[in-house]
Amino acid sequence: MNRNRWILIGLLLLLGVALYGNTGKGLLSFVRTTDKSETETNLDQNSESLSALAAAGAPKPGSATPEFTLKGLDGKSYQVGGQREKPLLLNFWASWCDPCKEEAPDLVDLAGKYSDKLDVYAVNVTQYDKIDNVKEFVETYNYTFPVLLDEKEEVFRKFNGAAFPTNVLIDKNGVIQELVIGVLSAEELEAKIKKLVD
Known part of the structure; x- marks a missing residue:
């Protein structure tokens, strides 16, 4: 009898959580059904909101690059600014970022192609990563x-970072020319690099 009471209590708790979840506010809100167009609309709005949020506080093209110094995997210090x-x-x-994995081969190719005209620094936001995974990725x-x-994510915050990858194109005078959130095709990224180095 005692065992049956605990089973009944457990079932009632699960039912309560499931019902609460169907309101869209509970732990099981993912159970709630929505049609595909509503989901896509929500994703589009979230992407736009994310981009707007990032752009709102980010340094604007034409402004000076925030100055910083970071250590590299090679043990050297790298300074940016000016x-x-x-x-x-x-x-x-x-x-762990899938778009970063997608972009990585293009970065390697473009860095090699423009090595005499362009520096590339890959800034791992290590606060959200593990050093062993960083080394393996590299x-x-x-x-x-x-x-x-x-x-400590200090530099990413200076650029109001909100998503990975984020690419910042900086000219020789230390002025930001463009801030790109998300992945571009290799052709689009190369077009921006050509504009920067010419």
Whole structure:
């Protein structure tokens, strides 16, 4: 009898959680059915909101790059801000980010192709990552450019980072020319790089 009472209590709790979840506010709100168009609309609105949020507080094109210094995987310190010998592509990423994995081969190709005219720094936002995964990612995708470690997310916050990847194109004078959230095709990214280095 005692065992049956506990089973009944458990079933009632599950039923209560499921009913509460169907209101869209509970733990099981994912059970609620929506049609595909509503889901797509919500995703589109969330993407637009994310982009708007990131753009709202981010340094604008034409403004000076926030200054920072970060250590790289190679143990060296890298400084950004002010004048430099070559334009710079800053790539903020994380090892678990699928769009970052998609973009990685293009970054490697473009960094090699424009190595005499462009610096590329891959800034891993290490607060959201694990160093072993970072090293594995770098090895898997054959990164030959510096990989900087933003261990406390301080630099990503300076750019009002909201999503991975985020690419910042900076000219030789340390002025931001463009801030790109999300993945571009290799052709689109190369067009932006050509504009930056010319």
